Amino acid sequence: MKTEVDHILTKNILEGKDLVYLLSTKVDREQHAIYRKANQIKKEHCGNNVYLRGLIEMSNICRKDCYYCGIRKSNEAVNRYTLSQEEIVEKALWAWRRNFGSIVIQSGERTDKPFIDAITAALVEICKQTDNSLGITLSCGEQDIDVYRRWREAGAHRYLLRIETSSPELFRKIHPDNEFHRFEDRLKALYNLKKAGFQTGTGVMIGLPGQTIEHLADDLLFMRNFDVDMIGMGPYIPHQDTPMGKGMESLIPSVERFELSLRMIALARIMMKEVNIAASTALQVLDPDGRIKAILAGANVFMPNMTPKMFADNYNLYDGKPAVKDDPMVIVKELEKRLQAFGEIIGYGKWGDSKHYFKRTHLTPWPPLLEERGSGGEVKRTRYEN
Numbered sequence: 001m002k003t004e005v006d007h008i009l010t011k012n013i014l015e016g017k018d019l020v021y022l023l024s025t026k027v028d029r030e031q032h033a034i035y036r037k038a039n040q041i042k043k044e045h046c047g048n049n050v051y052l053r054g055l056i057e058m059s060n061i062c063r064k065d066c067y068y069c070g071i072r073k074s075n076e077a078v079n080r081y082t083l084s085q086e087e088i089v090e091k092a093l094w095a096w097r098r099n100f101g102s103i104v105i106q107s108g109e110r111t112d113k114p115f116i117d118a119i120t121a122a123l124v125e126i127c128k129q130t131d132n133s134l135g136i137t138l139s140c141g142e143q144d145i146d147v148y149r150r151w152r153e154a155g156a157h158r159y160l161l162r163i164e165t166s167s168p169e170l171f172r173k174i175h176p177d178n179e180f181h182r183f184e185d186r187l188k189a190l191y192n193l194k195k196a197g198f199q200t201g202t203g204v205m206i207g208l209p210g211q212t213i214e215h216l217a218d219d220l221l222f223m224r225n226f227d228v229d230m231i232g233m234g235p236y237i238p239h240q241d242t243p244m245g246k247g248m249e250s251l252i253p254s255v256e257r258f259e260l261s262l263r264m265i266a267l268a269r270i271m272m273k274e275v276n277i278a279a280s281t282a283l284q285v286l287d288p289d290g291r292i293k294a295i296l297a298g299a300n301v302f303m304p305n306m307t308p309k310m311f312a313d314n315y316n317l318y319d320g321k322p323a324v325k326d327d328p329m330v331i332v333k334e335l336e337k338r339l340q341a342f343g344e345i346i347g348y349g350k351w352g353d354s355k356h357y358f359k360r361t362h363l364t365p366w367p368p369l370l371e372e373r374g375s376g377g378e379v380k381r382t383r384y385e386n
């Protein structure tokens, strides 16, 4: 007998109330119907390749103080580091020689000239030494559009900037109230990334204290409305040395947070058929097979950590981050073996760009359109001021 979930999954366009229903189900059979549908859509629209992005955590120095983040500026327990250009290039070449196809250079947020120059120089050198054949994603926070343009010209072509939540109210609760942490600035930076020509990715945390199913449904609608090319999202996992890490009692249980995260990934795939979706490391903290389950629920990007081991332990955004093994290739080979049974293969040597990006024909108008719920539960559209 068909369930309400089966019925909703036959719709071409999912609306807010559909998403709330699908995110709320705790029935195993219904959850698996959502994952199956997402996996089927992924195979139809993106194929069966899982693309690799070797992750280089370049620096844990950050000018921001997000209440949830282990490397926030005020956490004095962190040993700060920045990789040299030689170390970044060496890691990039390591990935290139092993046919990873792409890397991600991630960092805490800095906007000073030496940092901007260092990223630029590393990009130029990587492109030179690989003959422009290595895909490069950046994840280095909010920057001016001129900086984004400079990095784009230097050779990066994808950028991930997580909005963390599309609710301005919730955003304010998880960030300090000062000029470095403005919701509108985050939106503007996302918009500027598109303008600078980047394949643009964003994402949210799932299971934040005070976050409702309606917030998460709105997050999915936001990503669809903003016309993103890539998505990187995962469960909220507290870090004990942060202001939010102390409020564990208000968290939903980890099994529920994990399943909710999987449903968010699956629904993102169902709604945004040709975007790239990462199987984030945070999923593995809550379930040892978390990243494999995410791939089977619609994700198609895997990011093995290549940060030198002596530094990686100091890049803990949350507690319980899996230890970096000496050779990320071992992790990739393990994944490859596990995925074989499901008809998924590793896309060695491929950039695996977002197909959505190449079909995107317009720039989302600024201010971007957001959908928000009115007091009666109805969906109303809102424009943000510049």
Ligand code: SF4
Binding pocket: 062, 063, 064, 065, 066, 069, 070, 071, 072, 073, 107, 108, 109, 141, 317
């Ligand atoms: S979440 Fe990002 S911007 Fe915020 S403190 Fe952590 S590294 Fe910095």
